[in-house]
Amino acid sequence: MKNIPYLLIAFRFLCAPIILVLAFYLKIEARIPILILMYLGLFSDIFDGIIARKAGVASEKLRRLDSQTDLVFWLSIGVATYLLFPELIKQNKVPIILIFVMEALCYIISFAKFGKETCTHAFLSKMWGLSLLLAFTSLLGFEYAGWAFRTSVVLGLISHLDVILIILILPKWQHDIPSCYHAWRIRHGKSIKKNIYFNS
Structure with a gap:
């Protein structure tokens, strides 16, 4: 049970090079396999945290590893999307930048x-992750940006602002902070309540 979170993180990390290889060699035919890996990767991200918290192994090391793996995973999907649909990405380069x-x-x-x-794993960041799933489903599956992409950009900007505020407010580094409001409570010596299914 205690090793499952690490295995799920390793699975998501290994998905990244596979996604890039598929996009580079299979081109347009790689869309469905990449989408499948994307969904499997997201499920692994959801369950590694839940299982780690239930097993009592949600350590700083595990959570930092999880956070950096997320970055590698989503970057690989972004690069793969560019390899398959470069013009679509160029058309939306400003919000992406x-x-x-x-x-x-x-x-x-x-x-x-x-x-x-x-390494905040904030609630808004999790919502952004779900919006990324919809956005890349639209981009890869239908070669279309539209509302899913725009929603993801807006949520992305808001969630990053929340993370920046968390960093600025916290008196010392901590992982798994649900929001800037929780960071404010921590700074003022107040307790915070977390949900095992969303944060430790």
């Missing part, structure tokens, strides 16, 4: 303040 800038800011601010990468 904005998301990358916000992601970089989260890391820069966290390293500047704590000397570590961010």
Whole structure:
């Protein structure tokens, strides 16, 4: 039971190079296999945290590993989408660049303040992950950006702002902080309540 979270993280990490190889060699025919791996990867992300919390192994090391694996996983899907539909990505390059800038800011601010990468696993970030699933389903499955892509961009910007506020508010580095409101309570010495299915 205690090893399952690590195995799920390893599965998601291994999905990344497979997704890139499929996109590079199979081109348009890789769409369905990539979508399947994307959904399996998301399910592994959901369950690794739940199982880790239930098994009592949601350590800093595990949560940091999980967070960085998420970044590698979603980046691989983004690169694969570009390889398959470069024009579609170029048409939407401004909001995509904005998301990358916000992601970089989260890391820069966290390293500047704590000397570590961010690892909040905030609730809004989880919602953004679900919106990414819809956006990439639209992009890869139907070669269409539309409302799913726009929703994902908006949620992405909001969730990154929430993470930045969490970093700025926290007095010291911590992992698994549900929101900037929870960070504010921690800063003022107040207890916070978390849900085992969403955060430890």
